[in-house]
Amino acid sequence: MSDKQRKLSPSTMIFRGAFIYNPVLVQVIGICPIVAATVSLPAAAVLAAITVLLLIICETFASVALKRVPAWIRVAIYMIIGLLIACPAMYYMDVRNYGVATSIGIYLPLLAVSSLAALRCEKFAVRNNPLASFIDAFSAGLGYSVVFLIVGAIRELLGNGTIAGRVIFENPAAPGLLMTFGGFTVVGLLAALHKAIVIRFFPRFEKDMSFKIKTSRAEEQRAASVRGSEKKPSALNRGKITGPDTASNENTGISKTEALPKTSEKVVYVPDIPQGEEAAEQSPSDSEVLPLEETALEIASDYNEPQPEKQQQDETDVPARGDEITPKAADENNGEDNPNEINEYADEFDRDISELFENFRKKHNLDN
Amino acid sequence: MSFGINTNNREEEKLTRRFYSDMLIMLIAPVVMAWYYYGTAVFKTIIVSVLTAVVLELTASFLLKEKGTLKDLNAVFTGVVIALLLPANVSLWLAVLGCAFAILIAKMPFGGTRFAPFMPAAAGFAFICLCRPQAVFLYPTVGIVSNGEATYGVSLASMLKLNQSMGLNVISFFNVFIGNxxxxxxxxxxxxxxxxxxFLAIRQPKSAINSAGFIAGSAIMALLFPRVLNGILASLVFELCSGMLIFTALFLITDPATSPKRxxxxxxxxxxxxxxxxxxRYFGIFQESACFAVLISSAVWPLVTxxxxxxxxxxxxxxxxxxxxGREMINER
Structure with missing residues (x-):
């Protein structure tokens, strides 16, 4: 129990756990039921209620009784607790013959092995006192269920024309949203909106909203070389990296908040999301490499091996093109209106469109 | 995919604009033929569709604070393509829905035309297909459509889907050729x-390679696995001319943002x-799945490569x- 954690009031914990580090929108945990089963508001409400119950019981129990139990036994115990909650709920709904049960289907029993509960228990509950664990479970469950309800309401309204069974539209707008891809779409748009709101109104959490990116060495070198040309952006440059408001990205909107490094040829995205600030602060020994990061590093090293060859190719490419206008050259000429430039454009009129995307494809490594 | 890459500059803007203006020039001929066959109802769909796309793109670019996204003409192109892929007497809100999905979900959240991971027009049309398959695949017979009333005909793709055997003598190839x-x-x-x-081969030869590959792949499949009993030649002709296969080859698969370089x-x-x-087409539930094929291939192509x-x-x-x-030598350099 560190001093830092004691300073956090319960309301702060709830605010951070439910909104800033939302389990679904930021950490993307347990989205299986949300994309597949939340086709209506009642279904979402049932799933959310059972999840919150499961979270609270699991975390409190783990905090009270499981601190000295080995980890491999703990995970099994979480599953048993989940089954003890999910099975009676499923049985009850079957007996009462609720219409919700059909749309929820397999996803209610699947909540028994909810990754959210196991993760919160392992990350937080077994290292904290029961009260803190209870508050953490409540906050995570609150964030989870609010997203559930929003997604369920949007999908039911647009896909079915109703809200909780009441008919709003006779002719539903987009029945496609009831399919699984509709769930992914709605969750993705909500996540983008959440990120924009957090960065706009709570800028001190901004760094936690982005992904940590591990770039290869060649890429960093290129980024360093390109950095010179970035210093004078054109009016059309959409990144606006060196605008007057570089200090905070407050006015940057959604697309720019996702702006990752400009030149990323082979990028490995490693989600670096703190699982509750408290947990990270309390146990500094947590900084060991997580399995996910480990695999990501492996992938990164795997990809890095052929890198020098690629770089050499690039170097030979650039002089081969000779006098053609490369994108970088156009960037440098952006400031002034060069009449020669316009003539060159006219000469290049028959040039193929694919030249345009050459750099883009190269960066993403989409070609053989 | 295409997140966060700031390769935007004036030249790329110009080339994108040139590509889509070429595409719009190519679309004039199908629009005229559609007007010839189905009357002014086609224009209504096209105008509503294009207006929706343009207005939504303006709104989205205002909200996202991005300027000049309309300049590349992609919104107009998307509207026209979605309108041309629909039946003649379709209700207008389907076109509106398709354009809204294409612009608001498939294109603008990713940063615009050159950053969209999926072709916006294909995504919009696929969304309408999933929402209202009966309305999208129910085609009226050729004739002037007024007030949405028409007698419904049978398209070539649906005949192929139902395994109805056809000969070149039963359906006049001339009618297929002129679109009657x-x-x-x-x-x-x-x-x-x-x-x-x-026109595409002359103006955008590299994009025409996409089209050639698409048609070649379809033709090989049609020759190897014919669905009609009159021989492989009839199979080839009908498979290629049915549905929206050639239209897809010309307008959807050529999207520069999602196609490879070499x-x-x-x-x-x-x-x-x-x-x-x-x-x-063989195993799917719809009579025509070209737009899904485009979306899936743009999604899995990086994995394939x-x-x-x-x-x-x-x-x-x-x-x-x-x-x-081997690799050690490369590393030593």
Missing amino acids: IAGPVGATCIMVLIGAAV PQSRFLYGAFAGILCMVM AGIKRLVSYFDKKSRAKPKA
């Missing part, structure tokens, strides 16, 4: 589409999409006797 059959308003007239293909990669990408399209690379490097390493000649 039921089908999507802009995609039936093979004659003008061939003209547009010639010519051979482009051809393979197109052929992959064409084969996928034919497989989905990564797999090919792995295979090539694996065999490369295996075939070499000296270990020094």
Whole structure:
């Protein structure tokens, strides 16, 4: 129990756990039921209620009784607790013959092995006192269920024309949203909106909203070389990296908040999301490499091996093109209106469109 | 995919704009033929569709604080393509829905035309297909459509889907060639589409490679696995001329943002999409799945190339006797 954690009031914990580090929108945990089963508001409400119950019981129990139990036994115990909650709920709904049960289907029993509960228990509950664990479970469950309800309401309204069974539209707008891809779409748009709101109104959490990116060495070198040309952006440059408001990205909107490094040829995205600030602060020994990061590093090293060859190719490419206008050259000429430039454009009129995307494809490594 | 890459500059803007203006020039001929066959109802759909796309793009670019996204003409192109893929007497809100999905979900959240991971027009049309398959695939017979009332015909693709055997003598090939059959308003007239293909080959030769690959892949599948009993020639003609296959080859698979760079990669990408399209015709639930084939191939193509690379490097390493000649040497440089 560190001093830092004691300073956090319960309301702060709830605010951070439910909104800033939302389990679904930021950490993307347990989205299986949300994309597949939340086709209506009642279904979402049932799933959310059972999840919150499961979270609270699991975390409190783990905090009270499981601190000295080995980890491999703990995970099994979480599953048993989940089954003890999910099975009676499923049985009850079957007996009462609720219409919700059909749309929820397999996803209610699947909540028994909810990754959210196991993760919160392992990350937080077994290292904290029961009260803190209870508050953490409540906050995570609150964030989870609010997203559930929003997604369920949007999908039911647009896909079915109703809200909780009441008919709003006779002719539903987009029945496609009831399919699984509709769930992914709605969750993705909500996540983008959440990120924009957090960065706009709570800028001190901004760094936690982005992904940590591990770039290869060649890429960093290129980024360093390109950095010179970035210093004078054109009016059309959409990144606006060196605008007057570089200090905070407050006015940057959604697309720019996702702006990752400009030149990323082979990028490995490693989600670096703190699982509750408290947990990270309390146990500094947590900084060991997580399995996910480990695999990501492996992938990164795997990809890095052929890198020098690629770089050499690039170097030979650039002089081969000779006098053609490369994108970088156009960037440098952006400031002034060069009449020669316009003539060159006219000469290049028959040039193929694919030249345009050459750099883009190269960066993403989409070609053989 | 395409997140956070700031390769925006004036030249790319110009080239994108040139590409889509070429595409719009190519679309004039199908629009005229659609007007000739179905009357002014087609114009109504096109105007509503284009207006929706433009207004939504303006709104989205205002909200996202991005300027000049309309300049590349992609919004207009998306509106026209979605309108031309629909039946003549379709209700207007389907076109509105398709354009809204294309602009608001498939394009603008990712940062615009050159950053969209999926072709916006294909995504919008696929969304309408999933929402209202009955309305999208119910085609009226050729004739002036007024007030949405029409007698419904049978399109070539639906006949193929139902395994109805056809001969070249039963359905006049001339009618197929000039588009005098039921089908999507802009995609039936093979004659003008061939003209547009010639224009594409002259103006955008690398994009034409995509189209050639798409048609080649579809043709190989049609020759190998015919669905009609009158021989492989009839199978080839009907498979290629039915549905929206050639229209897709010209306007959807050529999207620069989602297609590879090198010519051979482009051809393979197109052929992959064409084969996928034919497989989905054989086993899918819809009579025409070209837009789904385009979306799926743009999604999985990076994986395919990564797999090919792995295979090539694996065999490369295996075939070499000296270990020094392999990757170590490259690393030493």
